[in-house]
Amino acid sequence: MGIVRIGQTEITYDLRRSSTASERRITVTPGHVEVVALTSDDEAEIDAFLTRKRQWLFNALRELETTTAKRAVVLRFMTGSKIPYRGRMARLTVHRHGGPHIEISYRNGFLVDLPSWVGEEDQDAVVSSEIKLWLKRRVRRDVLEIASSYGRRFGLKPRSIRVADMKTGWGACGPAGSILINWTLVFAPKAVLEYVVVHELAHLSVRSHGPDFWMYMAKLMPDFARSKGWLDQNQGSMNADLFTSTRPIIDAT
Template sequence: MGVVRIGQTEVAYELRRSATASERRITVTPGHVEVLALTTDDEAEIDAFLTRKRQWLFNTLRELEARTAKRAVVPRFMTGSKIPYRGRMARLTVRRHDGPHVEIDYRNGFLVDLPSWVRDEDLDGIVATEIKLWLKRRVRRDVMEIAAAYRKRFDLKPRTIRVADMKTGWGSCGPTGAVLINWTLVLAPKAVLEYVVAHELAHLKVRSHGPEFWAYLATLMPDHERPKGWLDKHQGSLDPGFLQFAPAVPSDCKGRPSKRTLRPT
């Protein structure tokens, strides 16, 4: 654990070294700062990097603190509650039906039909779990459709492409061409999801984040700066923590804290 001083404030950080990273990176989540360094970096190089990024780190910590305080909160999963989805707040309607299964649909808002066997005290947990599963299925479908379109237009063929729970970052492209996309991007506008998918697919051709990369990305998605700007501005609000209220039904997913990453992977 290291410490960087910013004025009178000391910020503790966790140092992680990577043999595959092409550049240094800082990732900030509430209560945690991670510094990714190259395996060849010595202490002086890491200190110099942190010195250059002190102002960014200070601003980002303050910004995340403010955004976390203002993030969307769903007090209960009941009719009238608001669920973040694709960059806006969608109304939730919870109904009872005489079928045997929980059914969920989206028609200008979320419609959840609960069978009679769901007890009132279990309602919040079951609705939260079902919405989370629905969102993950939807974003998987969207990612596969976007990737298929880029494969057809630009012959970009990742070895695999998966949607996953990622503690940090919005996406990654491994050295073998395996692409991962963070499922919580379903909370952002669809153009932002497309930007992240295109960003990672671009790494199949250009591994770094230098001028060559951004020029190539512009050929894939000419208007990428607009969704990139949205993500830079709003990424702290893309927090699935509102779905953590699920005491009655265990979830197989862990809520990822809001974050700010210096550079996408």
């Protein structure tokens, strides 16, 4: 690991020598700077390259810091990262294996078995995409189980139930009885997801949000107020952008 000093700022970087690279380059991603040098480069040539690129490197880090500060994201999809799931931040562990398929499991944290054919430069994008798909499948399963349970107990039978990306809102109940649930509720505690599903099921009987509706909600789910309060307080932190990784900034000689 090396250090570049720009004024009072010290920037650490990892140095990688490449026999296939045709030019030196610097790649900046959240929390990580990599310098790729030619195998023929000596320390003086690397130092000279970094000296020429000091201002660019400083500006790139400032740009990345500004971008990530504007939205909550999972910065890197690597061992030790934290993934939002059911109201908590779950630890991510990435293992490499020789099999052909990507496998994901959850037990007090996410474990991703990543095939060796996935390149290091593609790991963030691949792991992000696979975990997002896993989460969507899990929340869909949870929604159907909740709807089935309340349907049996209270005779609430929607025409259809679908889990999808929603630009606004957490759920909807159409005039024909079709229910739509926002998949990003997987980031909330399961009781909050249950509240939203029950809320939309309740609209099958009471279409408005007047006193009759909330009385009916209390009949269906007596403790709904706690989950409603959690959602009101935390809704700003739950969105699909959590899984929109920041693109690396790359500069070369």
